[in-house]
Amino acid sequence: MMKLWLPLLFAVWLSAVCGRDNNQKRPNIIFVLADDYGFNDIGYHGSQIFTPNLDKLASDGVKLENYYVQPICTPTRSQLMSGRYQIHTGLQHAIIWPEQPNGLPLDSPTMADKMKEAGYATHMVGKWHLGFYKDEYLPWNRGFDSYFGYLTGSENYNNHKRTFMDGKWYLDLCDQDGPAHNESGHYSGHLFTEKAIDVVQAHDPSKPLFMYLAYQSVHSPLQVPKPYERKYKHIKDRNRRKYAGMVSVLDEGVGNLTQALKDKGLWDNTILVFSTDNGGQVYEGGNNFPLRGWKASLWEGGFHGVGFVSGGRLPVSGVVNRELIHVSDWFPTLVGLAQGSLNGTKPLDGVDQWDTISQGAPSKRTVLLHNIDPLHPRVGVPLYNDTFDTTVRAAVRVGHMKLITGNPSNGSWVPPPGESQALKFVSDRRTSPGKNVWLFNITADPTEHHDLSDQMPDMVRTLLGYLQRFNETAVPVRYPPYDPRSNPALRGGVWGPWE
Template sequence: MKSWLPLLFAVWLSAVSGNNDHRANNHHHHHNNNNNNNRPNIIFVLADDYGYNDIGYHGSQIATPNLDKLASDGVKLENYYVQPICTPTRSQLMSGRYQIHTGLQHSIIHPEQPNGLPLDSPTMADKMKEAGYATHMVGKWHLGFFKDEYLPWNRGFSTFYGYLNGAEDYFSHKKAFSDGKEYLDLRDHKGPIHSEDGHYSTHLFTEKATDVVRAHDASKPLFLYLAYQSVHSPMQVPGEYKRKYDHIQDWKRRFYAGMVDAMDEGVGNLTKALKDKGLWDNTVLVFSTDNGGAVGDGGNNFPLRGGKGSLWEGGMRGVGFVSGGKLSASGSVNRELIHVTDWFPTLVGLAQGALNGTKPLDGVDQWDTINRGTPSKRTVLLHNIDPLNHKVGAPLYHDTFDTRVKAAVRVGDMKLITGAPGSGEWVRPPGRKRASGSGHHTSNDKNVWLFNITADPTEHHDLSDHMPGTVRTLLGHLQRFNQHAVTPHYPPEDKRSNPALHGGVWGPWQ
C-alpha cells in the first residue's frame, strides 16, 4: 500500500510547483541530453556458476563486501530463477524466450558443435541498439560462433571483448580441442588478442568494462553486459586472493573463495568507474548468476538441494539483485517470482525500446515489481522440458505429460519435477558438518516430485503422493507447454571446427 504514497506526493508536488521541467532539470549531470532523463544506463553483470551460499548476505563463509553493499542499497531478489546450466540462461537472457522455443533445451553449446541462439529473433542488445543505446559486451558469450552471423558483434553489440566458448584457462585464455591441444579463445570485435597471456581474466574483463565506461559518450545511454568467467572451473586465482581463505581446508573451496573475492573486487571497481564518470545516478545495475554453484568445483548452495545441472532449487534459484541510482526502491528484499527471461521485456522497457520483431516472449516486464514492490505478473514458470535426456521409470499417466521426461514447472507456490532431476543432495560447505538428508535416496525409477517451494524451499517434503490432483494439474501445464515446444537442436560435433585449421584461434568455421 505504501508504494503509491511517494507517487501521490510527487503528483501533488508538481501541481504545486506548476512546473515539471524545473524539477526534471535540477540535477546538472542530466543536462547532457534531456531526452535521456528517463532512459537509464543499464549494466548487466552475470557471474558464472555462482552458488546460493557463496554471497555474503546469504550467510556465506566467503566475504563479498562490494556485492553486499550494492545489494543492500538496492533490491535483493529472493524468489529469482535462472536455468541450471550456462547456455540456457544466457539464451533466455538475450532472447526473452524459453529454451523450448529456441531448441536449446538440452545441455549446452559445445566448442565443436555447429549450434547457436537462433537468428530468427532479435537479442536484447539488438533492441537496446535500436533504442539508441551504446551497446558493449565483455566476457563469456557461449551462444554459438560456428558462423559469423552468430558472433556477438553481429547480434547487437557494437563492441565485444572476451571469449566465445563456455570455459577456458583464466590466465592463458586457451581452451583445448578434443585432441587435447590448447588454442586461444580471446578476441574483440576486430580480431584475436594474443597479448594478454598471464592476465587473470577477472582483472582483464573488469579493466575492459571500466574502459568502456570511461570512454562512453554520455549523450547516449549505455548498455553494458559484463559476463565474468568467474567463478566457473578451472580453480584458478592469484595467490593474494586465496591467502585470505587459508583457514578453509578443502582446496577447491579455498580457491573458489579467492575467485569470488577477486570478482567482488572487480564489481566494486566497475561501480567506482560509473560513479567517477557521473553515470551512477542514472544507472540500473543488475547482478545475476547463470546457474547454481557447481558443488564438485568449490561452489555451494546450502541449504538448497542439489546444484548446477539439476532441477532442484540449488541448480536454479539464482543469486540476483538490482542496484543503481535510478532505482527508487532501496534496502528491500523482493520475494516475487522473477525469471531470467523477464530481463528482456523489463530492461528493453526501461530503455523505452520496442518489442516488435521478436517471436512471442516468455518473459514479463517486472520493473514495477522490482522498483515499487507490486505483485509479479508471473504465476507460472517453466523451468525446462528436455526430451533428449535419458528417460526414467514408467509414465505415471498415459493421457498427459510423460513423467519419464526430464522437466520441471512452477505454478504459484508449487513445483513439479519429472524424469531425472540430477543429484538431490544437501551439501554443506566444506568444513561444516556433513550433508544432511542422506536418508532421502529414492528408488531408481521414481520420476515425480512435488514441493510447496514457499513453505519448503529446501525441498525436504515431497508431496506428490499426498496431492495427486495438484500433480495432475501441473502435468497439464507441462503438457500444454510441450505442445508448442520446438524440436531440440543438438547437432553432432564438427571436426572442421578445429582451431588448427583457423589460425590457431577458436572462431567461426562454416
C-alpha cells in the same frame, strides 16, 4: 508576423526540452553475470566468503529472493538475450559445445539489438557461449557495438585457451577486430573488469549505455592469484579455498566497475543488475546450502539464483523482494526501461517486472517453466498415459507448487566444507531408482525436504497438464553432432567461425 512565429518557437523549445527529459529518463543499464556462482556464496546469504562490494550494492538496492535462472550456462544466457524459453529456441538440451554448429537462433532480435535500436551504446565483455560457428552468430553481429571476451563455455583463466576434442589447447580470446594474442598471464577476473572500465571511461555520456559484463568467474578451472587465496587460509578444503579467492576477485571487480561509473559521473543515472547463471558446482568449490542439489540439477540449488538490482536510478533501497522473477523477464523489463520497442521479436516468455522491482507490485508471473528436455535419458515408466510423460526430464512452477519429472540429477543437501556433515542427505533416487515425479510447496518448503506427490495426486495431474500444454508449443531440439571443421588448428590455432 511575430505573433505567428511565437507559437512555432514555443513548440520547438518544448520539443527540445521534452527530448532532453526523455533522454535523461533512459538510464544506463549494466548487467553483470557471474558464472557458476552458488546460492550460499554471497555474504548476505550467510556465506563464509567475504563479498563486501556485492553486499553493499544489494543492501542499497533490491535483493531478489524468489529469482530463477537455468541450471547450466547456455540456457540462462539464451533466455537473457532472447526473453524466450529454451523450448522455443531449440536449446532445451545441455549447452552449446565449441565443436557444434549451433547457436541462439537468428530469427529474433537479442536484447542488445533492441537496446541499440533504442539509441543505446551497446558493449559486451566476457563469456558469450551462444554460438559462433558462423559470423552472423558472433556478438558484434548480434547487437553489440563492441565485444571483448571468449566465445566458448570454459577456458584457462591465465592463458585464455581451451581444448579441442583432440586434447590440444587453442586460444579463445578476441574482440571484433580479431584474436587477442597479447593477454597471456592476465587473469581474466582482472582483465574483464579492466576492459569494462575502459568501456565506461570511453563512453560518450550524451548516449545511454548498455553493458553486459559476463564474468568467467567463478566457473572451473579453479585458478586464482595467490594473494586472494591466502585470504582464506582458514578454509581447509583446497577447492573451497580457491573458489573463495575467485569470488573475492569477482567482488573486487564489481566494486571497481561501480567506482568507475561514479568517477565518470554515470552512477546516478545507472541501473545495475547482478545475476548468477546457475547454481554452484559443489565439485568445484561452490555451495548452495540450504538448497537442495547443485549446477545442472532441477532441484532449487540448480537454478534458484543469486540476484539483485542496484544503482543510482533505482527509486528504492534496502528492499528484499520475494516475488517470482525469471531470467527471461530481463528482456522486456530492461528494454522497457530503455523505452525501447518489442516489435519484431517472436512471442516472449518473459514479462516486464519493473513495477515489481521498483515499487513492490505483485509479480506478473505466476507460472514458470524451468525446462522440458526430451533428449535427457529417461527414468522409470509414465505415471499416466493421458498427459505429460513423467519419464521425461522437466520441471514447472505454478504459484507455490513445483513439479519435477524424469531424472532431476543428484538431490543432496551439501553444507560448505567444514560445517556439520550431519546436515548432508542423499537423493531419494538412491532408494527409489524408478521414481520420476516429485511435488513441493516451494514457499513453505524452499529446501525441498517434503515430497507431496503421493499426498496430492490431483495437484500432480494439474501441473502435468501445464507441462503438456507447454510441450505442445516446443520446437525441435537443436543439438547437432560435433563438426571436425571446427578444429582451431585449421584457423591459426584460434577458436572462431568455420562455416
